[in-house]
Amino acid sequence: MVPVFGLKEYQQRVQQNNDTLYVVNMWATWCKPCVEELPYFDSLRTEWKDRPVHFIWVSHDAKSRTKQVADFLSKNNYTAEVFILSAGNPNVWIDQIEPKWSGSIPATILYKNGQKTGFHEGDFPDKKTLQDFIHAKQ
């Protein structure tokens, strides 16, 4: 089952002091550009499974749709860590996550040792662009 997290749980999950790079992708099952770029994330996750890189896909589907999100993941054989973020007023928590973010998805944020090291709003046109972004910002 897909868990539902609030903002505090989100922050605790992505900000850890363990030298691991956390690649956080903001997406939703209903967002076409989001769904189109998930294969790039999934492919890098498989390639880098022995590296200190951890992918988290943060879903912005409604919290009442955990089953639909789980079905989508299993249908596509996606096994990345996924949770639904349900954090109250978006006008408050979007800025708390990233002030530069308009709230448009997809968006990608990188964290390492508790610090945000990269932010990208919009989709990645291909896997290489995503890979270059992660390399430049880690």
Added chain:
Amino acid sequence: MQKLLFTLLAFVGFSVATMAHEGYHVGETISNFSLKNVNGKNVSLSDYKDAKGFIITFTCNHCPYSVAYEDRIIALHNTYAAKGYPVIAINPNDAVQYPSDNFENMQIRAKEKKFPFVYLHDETQEVAKKFGFLRTPHMFVVQKSGDKYVVKYIGAIDDNWEDAAAVTEKYVESAVNALLNGQTVAIPNTKAIGCSIKWKK
């Protein structure tokens, strides 16, 4: 000298931040436009002789956020059209990439939901580009001032898209009420999650 340098740096930083954000900002004047309504007739802002302003929403058929807000957008129109602020809904999505957002499906959706407001098709995406909007649904409240239309609010309808009953802040209503009372809008910009726009390839 050091102080001057700091001032210059601050200015450069500000300019870069401003340039990165395209489209209309609060306080700016928007251009009039003419787009095809679901009834086949073109509509432009200047057709509304008695309007004091408009509640412009960029929306579409397929986005769950937009669908979740449909009833609230209808309610906004029913409350504020008579007071001089009708809703104008614009669908800018590329029908090639999103067949569910094509003109025929807009007509079907408008009929099903009995939209009391105009639902316009921005087929070339030129209007959306001028607004520079980033996601759907995205609201712009504009006020007529002489022959100009000035942006007074940009952002979300309210603070809870999932549950209309749990809303505590009605941003668009507060903005329009303030304008109707001759006051300034207390919260002129808000953020919300929404799907990025599919621009034509």
